[in-house]
Amino acid sequence: MRKKVGLIGYPVSHSMSPQMQNGAFEKAGLSYVYDKYEVHPDQLAEAVGDMREKGFAGWNVTIPHKQAIMPYLDEIAEDALKIGAVNTVVNENGKLTGYNTDGAGFVKGLMRHVSFPMEEAKVLIIGAGGASRAISYAMGKEGPKTIAITNRTMEKAQDIFSECLRDQDQVISLQEAEERLTDFNIVINTTSIGMKEDRLPLRVNHLKAGTVVSDIIYNPFKTALLKESEKRGAIIDNGVAMLVFQGALSFEKWTGVAPDASLMEKIVIEELG
Numbered sequence: 001m002r003k004k005v006g007l008i009g010y011p012v013s014h015s016m017s018p019q020m021q022n023g024a025f026e027k028a029g030l031s032y033v034y035d036k037y038e039v040h041p042d043q044l045a046e047a048v049g050d051m052r053e054k055g056f057a058g059w060n061v062t063i064p065h066k067q068a069i070m071p072y073l074d075e076i077a078e079d080a081l082k083i084g085a086v087n088t089v090v091n092e093n094g095k096l097t098g099y100n101t102d103g104a105g106f107v108k109g110l111m112r113h114v115s116f117p118m119e120e121a122k123v124l125i126i127g128a129g130g131a132s133r134a135i136s137y138a139m140g141k142e143g144p145k146t147i148a149i150t151n152r153t154m155e156k157a158q159d160i161f162s163e164c165l166r167d168q169d170q171v172i173s174l175q176e177a178e179e180r181l182t183d184f185n186i187v188i189n190t191t192s193i194g195m196k197e198d199r200l201p202l203r204v205n206h207l208k209a210g211t212v213v214s215d216i217i218y219n220p221f222k223t224a225l226l227k228e229s230e231k232r233g234a235i236i237d238n239g240v241a242m243l244v245f246q247g248a249l250s251f252e253k254w255t256g257v258a259p260d261a262s263l264m265e266k267i268v269i270e271e272l273g
């Protein structure tokens with residue numbers, strides 16, 4: 001019988017993870033099947049019990065369960081504890097451990113475009129929601145020279161700084177970020193601006209050519225930020241990489257082997273049309 005894995009969330013209908021993961025399982029010759037399960041918030045406890053009982057090898061967790069699932073797990077890995085959210089559960093003989101592969105996945109995708117040593121990296125992170133928290137923590141672990149975080153609501157950026165960043169990092173206003181944009185060689189947009197409206201999260205007049213600019217949005221494929229940055233000679237990357245590499249790291253946790261991430265990326269791009 002094929003081992004079961006999957007995704008729980010509410011809603012989950014839009015997810016491309018089944019195609020991406022099943023393609024990778026097939027390519028690796030592994031007998032797993034990945035399905036999506038819509039779980040209402042009121043039914044989360046029951047769903048976790050059910051998946052444990054049915055012997056799922058593990059599963060992914062998405063909105064709105066990333067925090068809510070934590071009390072139902074047996075152990076939470078350090079990264080998920082720091083980030084305060086679980087996106088991957090691994091079932092080892094009935095023991096459920098929660099991990100977070102979102103931040104590390106993002107960084108893995110980003111690093112494909114970074115050709116300078118991390119000690120020289122000066123990173124600007126825009127936004128202070130859940131995605132920013134995961135990315136801030138994972139970026140800090142890579143050891144860049146500095147990370148500056150900015151957000152419309154400064155208190156939220158301050159919270160992430162206190163909980164996930166390092167002493168040499170800083171919180172700056174959006175205005176300061178705009179004015180100091182030449183200082184950064186990596187710029188990451190974690191806000192949802194650009195998804196619904198064709199708008200920049202900040203003005204990019206001072207962006208220098210060669211800066212790596214990454215947006216976690218993949219729909220649209222190229223946000224206003226990526227288009228404007230590209231015009232200024234930046235190296236751009238969209239949110240496909242984060243989706244692919246968080247999934248690739250989950251795959252590895254369930255199976256013990258690394259998937260063909262290029263194939264996963266190809267599948268996602270095909271699905272996006």
Ligand code: ATR
Pocket residue numbers: 126127128129130131132151152153156190191192193
């Ligand atoms: P996620 O968990 O996906 O990261 P979130 O917690 O809703 O989503 O965070 C969304 C981010 O986008 C936040 O940084 C938010 O800014 P605030 O903290 O000030 O709310 C930012 N964001 C969303 N819409 C925005 C808008 N119209 N203008 C400025 N920032 C916006």
